[in-house]
Amino acid sequence: MLSNFKVVLVETSHPGNIGAVARAMKNMGMDQLRLVSPKYFPHADATARASGADDVLRHAGCFASLPEALADCQIVFGASARDRTISWPSLTARELAETWAATDDVAQPNIALVFGRENSGLKNHELDLCHYLLRIPCNPDYSSLNLAAAVQVVCYELFVAGGRQSASTIGDRGEAPLATAAQMEAFYEHLQQTMADIGFLHPERSRSIMRRLRRIFNRTQLDTKELDILRGILRFSQNHNTK
Ligand code: SAH
Secondary structure, eight states: OOOTTEEEEESOOOOHHHHHHHHHHHHHTTEEEEEESSSOOSHHHHHHHHHOHHHHHHHOOSSSSSHHHHTOOSEEEEOOOOOSSSOOOOEEEEHHHHHHHOOOOTOOOEEEEEBTTTTOOOOOOHTOOOSSEEEOOTTTOOOOOOOOHHHHHHHHHHHHHHHOOOOTTOOOOOOBBBBBHHHHHHHHHHHHHHHHTTOOGGGGGGHHHHHHHHHHHHHHBBBBBHHHHHHHHHHHHHHHOOO
């Protein structure tokens, strides 16, 4: 089981798609489904389309917001059919699988695969919570797959790569565990507050600067000890500033 992978669906409108996602996941040996404010769930259409994967539906976690669904995840991928104006680092489904799938998932970080709404995908503020964009290469003139089809392709790539590989070394450096999304969010708040306190951050520019800073830190994949050092520096400079 690729149990360190969490499939996260954001505000899905059609319950049938949720069922089809559960089926797609179970076919590929995955069972960790998280739902953020689905329009209708549970629902007979979801159960019908799950077609025997109703155990995945039964165990699905429901969350009121995306940050809550991601709180214990260390690496977050946001699947998007569209090119975005923000230049986030991006990976294809195959590249994701080749880098992150591993047969031994005991020591593996929790990895979230976030999928957007059927009609409008993921919003920019949701992509801000993701470390990488995840793309399924396809016809550039018709690039939006059905939600469950998109989940199917990604899970398939993970399944195939998982059977081929031994444990990935990335994210398993034998040191402190990688920081979770919740720890990183607390860090970004602390960073933003400190930059405001020391007069560095102009409120009008804070959004674009924070987005760029996130991009830097997402590239580095901080572990909890490294994060402690950075928080220590922030605390120090805040204390120093108020003296
Ligand atoms: N109309 C939406 C697409 C919705 S499809 C839009 O313009 O964004 C529902 C979800 O499936 C998307 O949010 C995305 O997470 C996933 N998806 C669909 N096609 C994809 C593709 N080619 N690459 C990556 N993810 C895709």
